[in-house]
Amino acid sequence: MSRLLDLIRSGRGRVIVAVDDPLITLSRFKELVMKTKDVVSGFKLGLPYILSYGLDSIRSVITDFRDTYYIADLKLADIDVVMSLTTKVVCRVGFNGVIAHGFVGLKGGLDGLKSVCDELGVDLYIVTSMSHLGSTEIYDLVIDKVLSVVEGLRPTGVIAPATRPEVIRRVRSYLGRTYLILSPGVGAQGASPGSAICAGADLEIVGRAITSSQDFVKASEEVIKSQLKYLEVSRCY
Amino acid sequence: MSRLLDLIRSGRGRVIVAVDDPLITLSRFKELVMKTKDVVSGFKLGLPYILSYGLDSIRSVITDFRDTYYIADLKLADIDVVMSLTTKVVCRVGFNGVIAHGFVGLKGGLDGLKSVCDELGVDLYIVTSMSHLGSTEIYDLVIDKVLSVVEGLRPTGVIAPATRPEVIRRVRSYLGRTYLILSPGVGAQGASPGSAICAGADLEIVGRAITSSQDFVKASEEVIKSQLKYLEVSRCY
Numbered sequence: 232m233s234r235l236l237d238l239i240r241s242g243r244g245r246v247i248v249a250v251d252d253p254l255i256t257l258s259r260f261k262e263l264v265m266k267t268k269d270v271v272s273g274f275k276l277g278l279p280y281i282l283s284y285g286l287d288s289i290r291s292v293i294t295d296f297r298d299t300y301y302i303a304d305l306k307l308a309d310i311d312v313v314m315s316l317t318t319k320v321v322c323r324v325g326f327n328g329v330i331a332h333g334f335v336g337l338k339g340g341l342d343g344l345k346s347v348c349d350e351l352g353v354d355l356y357i358v359t360s361m362s363h364l365g366s367t368e369i370y371d372l373v374i375d376k377v378l379s380v381v382e383g384l385r386p387t388g389v390i391a392p393a394t395r396p397e398v399i400r401r402v403r404s405y406l407g408r409t410y411l412i413l414s415p416g417v418g419a420q421g422a423s424p425g426s427a428i429c430a431g432a433d434l435e436i437v438g439r440a441i442t443s444s445q446d447f448v449k450a451s452e453e454v455i456k457s458q459l460k461y462l463e464v465s466r467c468y
Numbered sequence: 469m470s471r472l473l474d475l476i477r478s479g480r481g482r483v484i485v486a487v488d489d490p491l492i493t494l495s496r497f498k499e500l501v502m503k504t505k506d507v508v509s510g511f512k513l514g515l516p517y518i519l520s521y522g523l524d525s526i527r528s529v530i531t532d533f534r535d536t537y538y539i540a541d542l543k544l545a546d547i548d549v550v551m552s553l554t555t556k557v558v559c560r561v562g563f564n565g566v567i568a569h570g571f572v573g574l575k576g577g578l579d580g581l582k583s584v585c586d587e588l589g590v591d592l593y594i595v596t597s598m599s600h601l602g603s604t605e606i607y608d609l610v611i612d613k614v615l616s617v618v619e620g621l622r623p624t625g626v627i628a629p630a631t632r633p634e635v636i637r638r639v640r641s642y643l644g645r646t647y648l649i650l651s652p653g654v655g656a657q658g659a660s661p662g663s664a665i666c667a668g669a670d671l672e673i674v675g676r677a678i679t680s681s682q683d684f685v686k687a688s689e690e691v692i693k694s695q696l697k698y699l700e701v702s703r704c705y
Contacts, residue, residue, distance in 0.1 A: 251549070251553060277546070277550050277554075278542065278546070278554045279550060279554040279556075279557050281519070282518065282519070282523060282554065282557050283523075285522040285523070286519060286520075286522070305515065306544075306546050307543075308545045309543050309598075310600040311600065313514050313516060316488060316514075316516035317516040317519065320516050320519050320520050321519065332545055332569075332571075333606075334569070334571050335600075335602055335607075336600075336601075336602025336603060337602050337605060338601035338602040339600030339602050340602030340603075341602065342602075361547065361577075363547040363548065363572075363573070363576030363577050364575035364576045365575040366573060367573070368573030368574060368575065368613070369570075369571045369610050369614065370572075370573065372610065373606050373609065373610060376605065376606050380605065420547075
């Protein structure tokens with residue numbers, strides 16, 4: 232079972248903080264982790280951030296704060312050999328999970344990546360649909376095929392967009408309760424905190440609403456409070 | 469017009485060397501560029517390689533050898549904000565082009581990335597189909613939609629797999645001569661040198677067949693010789 236589920240069950244907020252923009256300095260990122268790691272469930276680092284600061288710098292933060300959960304959000308979408316090499320490289324610095332695109336398919340693609348993740352003890356999350364409008368142009372048209380790839384693969388969880396709650400409902404209804412659903416698009420991208428959880432997600436991914444704040448703890452606690460309020464008002468329980 | 473086209477027209481071989489595996493040391497990569505830059509048309513660096521050595525190290529090689537062409541093969545597949553940030557970060561070290569996935573769609577996705585590439589003077593290549601078998605599970609089923617995204621976007625070129633020449637023919641026939649077609653899958657992945665060009669590609673992407681060789685120049689020249697022989701024997705001209 233994923234350590235992420237343990238963290239949720241231990242009472243951390245249902246929030247993963249997304250760190251993408253290199254304008255967030257490394258010392259601010261360290262401060263973010265130090266101050267919010269007992270409030271939120273984990274941190275998702277995007278490709279621009281990891282590339283900007285380099286894996287050695289990221290390792291130094293991860294090593295200092297081991298009692299949380301780190302996802303390398305590289306949106307892997309390559310052949311098995313390349314995705315596996317990448318995963319080996321990033322997980323050496325302590326990431327607990329990686330994200331790959333369902334679009335890539337199993338044979339010679341996600342199948343090989345899954346084996347490497349299993350060997351390394353790393354959680355794998357599969358994108359089933361994305362938070363921007365362009366996702367409706369192609370991705371969402373084949374969502375059933377992507378979900379059947381997920382069923383064939385049996386990853387730790389999937390990614391489905393908070394900006395289109397009907398997609399989260401579709402994903403939850405197709406996959407049942409077996410997989411964690413992580414949902415980006417909350418805050419700056421427009422979805423209200425709590426709305427994705429109400430539609431069936433386990434965790435909401437929040438970036439700028441927390442990382443742009445001067446007070447990380449206050450901003451995180453406000454997101455969590457807003458989630459609870461949304462769930463109560465919308466009678467999601 | 470892309471500098472890559474200039475390099476081809478100046479007589480460089482129709483080969484882009486793919487560098488993915490971190491086992492290729494930085495000094496070997498430097499040697500590869502130094503020795504083959506007048507033989508091949510450019511170099512494509514994969515995500516595991518860039519992450520392993522870091523952008524500063526990559527910059528040092530690119531800066532030493534400016535008279536060739538470098539593609540950052542991160543297979544971008546994210547929302548516009550994230551892909552744009554990533555492109556700004558990698559292009560600061562001197563890459564001439566980036567690769568993104570067509571399945572991401574235009575709105576809030578590739579549209580924004582294209583604007584940033586235009587601002588930075590960086591070439592954009594769009595994946596239309598991949599070289600592994602998993603590509604036939606989803607990607608190839610929506611190839612016409614991906615190609616219509618390409619037409620809406622007007623990038624420098626596209627990526628289509630040497631392992632399935634019928635896909636290259638489809639892409640060339642749909643897009644006409646407007647776009648460069650770069651084709652991976654030659655060598656270790658099974659396609660014969662020359663077969664993708666014969667099907668309509670402009671350049672073949674070759675990795676291990678060159679990077680695993682003790683003699684980079686000889687291996688590159690052998691690939692180019694094989695290409696020419698294939699084109700002659702198969703009467704592709």
